[in-house]
Amino acid sequence: MLLWALLLTLISQGAGAGAWDDPVCTEGVVSVTRGAPAEMTCNISNPFLHVSVCLRAPGRGDCQRRGDCRLVFTQAAPGCSSWDGWRLCVEGPSARMVTEEARASQAGEYQWTLVGGQTEQLCTTLNVSEPPEQPSTPPWGTQDPRPAQDPRPAQDLHSAQDPPPGRLHVALILVPVLLLCILALGGLPFWRRNLGRPTHVQFP
Template sequence: MLLWALLLTLLSQGAGAQTWDDPRECPPTAWDHPACTEGAVLVTSGAPAEMTCNISNAFFKVRVCLRAPGRKACRPVFAQAAPGCSSRGGWRLCVEGGSARMVTEEAQGSQAGEYQWTLMGCQKDQSFTYLNVSEPPEQPSTPPWGTQDLPSAQDPLPAQDLHSAQDPPPGRLHVVLILVPMLLLLCILALGGQCWHGNRARPVPVQFE
């Protein structure tokens, strides 16, 4: 019975990540196998970003530094981070057992670059991940009255609209054609009447013998 209990204990310990209080306590066969976020992480500005590293044994310390584009120096982001959670520079790093997870809620352009992870468990290893932060695409502006197309003031009117804007309606054209001759006739009659009244009012000359 005691042998079975000891066997179950060994199996349960082998199922998870091994933990030692000091790297010097690691047995020679306890090799770490780091698996980190590889390649490039592509996000838009303001979007969340995440990087992770996992090993078969527990982490003792994790260091992360950032090499910005065009720079040679690697600026420390988290230096000698022990197990637990800490925040710095817009990042939050949580180290628990053989898992390390670094996240940011809103990625910024100043956070872009190559991240160098130094992982210290039973062995020491390095990993590199590149963060690329791009600007979000511009949204087309919509006028407050909607997207209905309105005629431009500079656009020429169609031929039909030009005729309708310049020519009077048919009813008005008929009225003009009737009124103009009537007005001319009235003017002629008025002038004729004045001439006739003038001739009648003129005195007849008297001749004396």
């Protein structure tokens, strides 16, 4: 009986080791602008034993071929490592590779070699484009963007608050003349009254 139990355990372990990985990875093309984050992931049904990632320049033919591929990571699971702006973390059946700021030198075809229950090779292409150019002038034109409380120029503001120098001189001349005229008109009746009185001459 004990022998049968041991045999069944060995058979179940062997069946588990030979289970298909069924990898699910980031496929096709990942497109980001320069300086933006980028991410690639791979997940399988069995725990990872080893993960390798190499980079081939874009437009170099079939990603599955072995030559012309620069090694980026080779890592036994589990663990994390960083290189050339990338960080790869492998834990259980999951592998994740991220970069916080994509660079033009990171663009190309990434070939993943996944070792779990089997060995699989999968490819993902990263495109890194330049960010859109910012307008060199503000949308409202080339005028000075400083806020203005009054659209009139500074000299117009002064002219609205203070009279011009010529008017000030005229006002300084007219005010005394008007005062003299008022005083003269007010004193004219007294002058006429005194003019009509006889002059008294006293003799010694």
